[in-house]
Amino acid sequence: MSTLKIVYFAWVRERVGKAEEEVVPPDSVKTVADLIGWLGERGEEYAHAFEHPKSIRAAIDKSHVQPGTSIAGAREIAFFPPMTGG
């Protein structure tokens, strides 16, 4: 797995404590849900941010994706709460 840029928004960003970072997940991390699980084990702040995976939305390269979506070939993955614009 190559380097992946992760970006966070709204309360996910506040809980993680950073707006973006670069990570190198192990090869066992194949889907968005796998990545959420792996990130959630990186420390207390991550565990807090990802404690309710159903409340987390994700985008790969600026398009919405589902938890089961493969992250193969992704350059940028974003995690954020359900949207509240408009």
Added chain:
Amino acid sequence: MKTTVRLQREAFDPAAEAAALTQGRTDIGALVSFTGICRGAESGEPIAALTLEHYPGMAEAEISRHVEEATSRWPLMGVTVIHRHGRIEPGENIVLVITASSHREAAFAAAEFLMDFLKTRAPFWKQVEAPNGTTWIEAKGADDAAAARWQTPPGQKAAE
């Protein structure tokens, strides 16, 4: 077909945007303009302001995707979507959707469609600034339901 999608911190003028969309044209017979405005209270509690966070790049792309979908569903002659980000005080405009068509049905439907998708799919998040601190607004199930009713394209039966 004239489409404008803009994200900006600055205030906008709905009347000027509507005029720009119809200027010099005599084929437009219907123009619907929706403006979303910052309320001075949230759940009964007064607020000082809203701060809108967005995902640069994706917000524009997501809005443009839905504008394209609207133009493929209805015979539109013009669409303008403007969404502000940053700090917005009560009484200030947040979002503008204008749709133009030769008849009202398409303009009304497309404006509602675009607003329903802006609420649930465009990557924006509202934070409330109140006297006792800041909180993030929670997504509403009613907004998801409003967006879901567009899942079946007009004239087609829903999948069983």
